[in-house]
Amino acid sequence: MRFQDVISIDDFRKEDIDYVLRVAERLEEELKKEGTLKYAKGKVLATLFFEPSTRTRLSFESAMHRLGGAVIGFAEASSTSVKKGESLMDTIRTVENYADVIVIRHPREGAARLAAEVARVPVINAGDGANQHPTQTLLDLYTIKKEFGKIDGLDIALLGDLKYGRTVHSLAKALSYYNVRLYFVAPKGLEMPRHIVEEISNKVEIVETSELEAVIPKVDVLYVTRIQKERFPDPAEYNKIKGSYRVDLKVLEKAKDTLKVMHPLPRVDEIAYEVDNTKYSAYFRQVWSGIPVRMALLGIVLGVIE
Amino acid sequence: MKELKVSAINKGTVIDHIPAGRGLKVLEILNLPKDSTILVAVNVRSGKLGRKDIIKVEGKILNEEEVNKIALIAPSATVNIIENWEVVEKRKVEIPNEIIGIIKCANPNCITHYEEVTPKFKVVSRKPLKLKCHYCERTMEEDTVLKHLL
Numbered sequence A: 001m002r003f004q005d006v007i008s009i010d011d012f013r014k015e016d017i018d019y020v021l022r023v024a025e026r027l028e029e030e031l032k033k034e035g036t037l038k039y040a041k042g043k044v045l046a047t048l049f050f051e052p053s054t055r056t057r058l059s060f061e062s063a064m065h066r067l068g069g070a071v072i073g074f075a076e077a078s079s080t081s082v083k084k085g086e087s088l089m090d091t092i093r094t095v096e097n098y099a100d101v102i103v104i105r106h107p108r109e110g111a112a113r114l115a116a117e118v119a120r121v122p123v124i125n126a127g128d129g130a131n132q133h134p135t136q137t138l139l140d141l142y143t144i145k146k147e148f149g150k151i152d153g154l155d156i157a158l159l160g161d162l163k164y165g166r167t168v169h170s171l172a173k174a175l176s177y178y179n180v181r182l183y184f185v186a187p188k189g190l191e192m193p194r195h196i197v198e199e200i201s202n203k204v205e206i207v208e209t210s211e212l213e214a215v216i217p218k219v220d221v222l223y224v225t226r227i228q229k230e231r232f233p234d235p236a237e238y239n240k241i242k243g244s245y246r247v248d249l250k251v252l253e254k255a256k257d258t259l260k261v262m263h264p265l266p267r268v269d270e271i272a273y274e275v276d277n278t279k280y281s282a283y284f285r286q287v288w289s290g291i292p293v294r295m296a297l298l299g300i301v302l303g304v305i306e
Numbered sequence B: 001m002k003e004l005k006v007s008a009i010n011k012g013t014v015i016d017h018i019p020a021g022r023g024l025k026v027l028e029i030l031n032l033p034k035d036s037t038i039l040v041a042v043n044v045r046s047g048k049l050g051r052k053d054i055i056k057v058e059g060k061i062l063n064e065e066e067v068n069k070i071a072l073i074a075p076s077a078t079v080n081i082i083e084n085w086e087v088v089e090k091r092k093v094e095i096p097n098e099i100i101g102i103i104k105c106a107n108p109n110c111i112t113h114y115e116e117v118t119p120k121f122k123v124v125s126r127k128p129l130k131l132k133c134h135y136c137e138r139t140m141e142e143d144t145v146l147k148h149l150l
């Protein structure tokens, strides 16, 4: 077992990431052959969702079931003693008696790190406020690797709100471990934070632009994220840029044949539905990637998979 | 000012060149045992800083770890170890690799503001000062750090 908890992508070295991706790949093969597996038989996962995130919770629960384990938990804080004022630390000290591994989602930054320090059982972070969501990053990398058979050598564009999106921050950092060229495509004011650019610019080539059109023909992966209206002080400004970041068939006309469009989902209108059934769309396979990747992480921290 | 000469105690620690006005805060951070004999001099005239504060701790030799806790608020401080009325060691304070307690996180949504937990920071850089919260992973720079002393 190489790590105890999964809290922040910053804790992962490249070899840890590669290890997770390898285990996930193996589990996916086994799943296809055998259906449900037995690695986590007799083990219990507790999913503690202090704020709702149905997709992430269902993905973890599905992963645990497919590993042969059982699941308990709650989907929102209002149904628990937290509402009565119980501290996070007390909740963790209670739940660790019921479960062999804890998956936590919490509205406050740092909650997962604290939970991991308190708990005797392993903890996996399923999102702590605006801070981290490491399993999303790992499943994004897994998707890229599955679509292309590799990550090295690819040109990858991250599109949308790069300033506030924690998903793209973590992904950019993780991708900097690989031999890739990154395109950060964002409207003015929502560019990738300087500290992240500075942190990774000595490891990968970065191209920053606000023009999606010029980038499309060059890239292998287009990772789309939502631009929220609330981020713009002036709604007129939002309406002006909105259309130019929407991915539809016209935008994709000049794309490479092998381009893959990804999205952490849920989408609103940043990818047109007409893209769904084209060779470009990889975002629903990306959702599937969450299963083998989370199975791998659960299995590794439980110590049932080598 | 002769009576404040650093060698005026038999044995102990003298923390000199504390920025004027920070002496009491430094004392608080040092958190010395209740029965310690301590002398605090504030607004002492000093060629180097104009005014400075000085703390003398009698009978106790403070180790590096204990003294380095004050480096965040008194980076200019010098530490003199006194034995037999003589300065036997003189050193500058150094910012440690990790800051535990002393300051609170500047991120209002950090879990440390809501749970009974001691704030903890990794020192990312000393000059310019940059700390990273162990919990929420946000970084703070010098001016923010000084505004968040506990």
Ligand SMILES: [Zn+2]
Residues within 6 Å of the ligand: A110, B105, B106, B107, B110, B111, B112, B133, B134, B135, B136, B137, B138
């Ligand atoms: Zn914090």
